[in-house]
Structures are given as C-alpha cells and as structure tokens.
Amino acid sequence: MIDPDLAGRLHFRHRLPGREPLPPGRHDLGLFAERDAVLVVPEGLDPRRPCPLVVLFHGGGGSAERILPMLEAHARAARFLLLVPQSLFPTWDIVIAGHGPDRERVAAALAHVADRFLLDPGRLCFAGHSDGGSYTLSLGLANGDVASHLIVSAAGFLSVHLQVGAPRIFLSHGTQDEQIPIDRSARIHVPTLREAGYPVTYVEYDGPHAHQPAVVAQAVDFFLSDPPDGV
Secondary structure, eight states: OOOTTTTTOOOOOOOOOOSOOOOSEEEEOOOOSSSOOEEEEOTTOOTTSOEEEEEEEOOTTOOHHHHGGGTHHHHHHHTOEEEEOOOSSSSOHHHHTSSSHHHHHHHHHHHHHHTTSOEEEEEEEEEEETHHHHHHHHHHHHTTTTOSEEEEESOOOOOOSOOOSOOEEEEEEETTOSSSOGGGTHHHHHHHHHHTTOOEEEEEESOOSSOOHHHHHHHHHHHHSOOOTTO
C-alpha cells in the first residue's frame, strides 16, 4: 500500500472557522520563519458565506512576490481568497525528490485559512505556472477531494501515485515555449488526463514560456462559472 504522505495527501478537511477573519489586504501568515505563505483577502468578501479560494504555486526559482501578479487583480475584482505558499527550497519538493516538507507547508497554510474563513468546497482551486503547474497537477490529482478545480499553466510533468476525486482541469500551454516544449508536455498530458476520465479544458496559445493575461482571465472564468451539465 502506498504511504499517503509520500503520495502527496494533504489530510485537509473543511471545518467551521474558529478564529476571526483577517481584514482585506495582503497578509504574511506567520507560519514559517522563511518563505512564509501569503494570503490576499479582497475588499467586499463576506466571511460569513462560503468563500472561493485559489492556492497559487510559483515556478522554479520563484516566490510569492513574483507569482502574485498572475492572479492578485482577479482575486480582488472577483472577490476570492488567494493563498500563495512558497516552497522551502528554490522549487517544489516533488521536482527535486518527491513529496516532503512542501506538502506539510501547504497543508498548514490551508488549515490556517480554513480556521479564519468558511471555505467553499466546490470552489477551491489549485493553480500554478511552470514547476508550479507541475505541482498543481501532481498535488491536485492526489487531492481531488480538496481541490475542485486545477488551473495549470505550462506544466512540464505530472507525478501521480494516488488518484482521489475528479477535479475539473484548465490546462494551457504556449506553442512557442522553448523551455518546456508543448509536444513533450501538454499535448501528452491532455489525452492522458481525458483517457483517465478527468474533465479537461485545454487552451493552446501562440506564445513563449509565460502565462498570458487573456488566458488567465479565461481560466478564472472557468473556475468561477457553474459546471457544465453532467459534470
């Protein structure tokens, strides 16, 4: 039997908040001495109602500060919580050697947010670009009972040892990506995911290894819209 920790299970459960919500703004959560998790709370969010949440994973060598522009304006405009964990090392543990301290850090950050806000189980999204996209796919497919949606941008690989649930997936990749060529990544991942039964929305765009504002906006609409009939 596969050890659920090594397979990336987060052991997260939704619960009623036990603490006062954080005010609007950008907050360091104070969970870790270095590379702390960041939470963006938009103006006008009603913490008494189920709150949509996006957990955004940075790319290799990245940080919360560098990846926040991908979704922060959308979070403030559409009024969803935006949680940005940071890997302990320059990139996510699964890229280096397998699930380890980053899984624990993500779980701790999720629990901290759930203790302050009532989260919407049907609107909890993992998202990421590049190594963060690979982490989104790998962690998300192992925790489909936690993540209802996955937004995956320019992912290089997926490493899944345990499949739980069936999150809806929005996957995008640039046709001019020289860092992670599309023929060795997205064009392989998408049919594999669909064959496994996952609902996948796939967008190719004429661009390099960078997320595109128009495609990100499409992904946010995908996350916040009602699911199609039968899904």
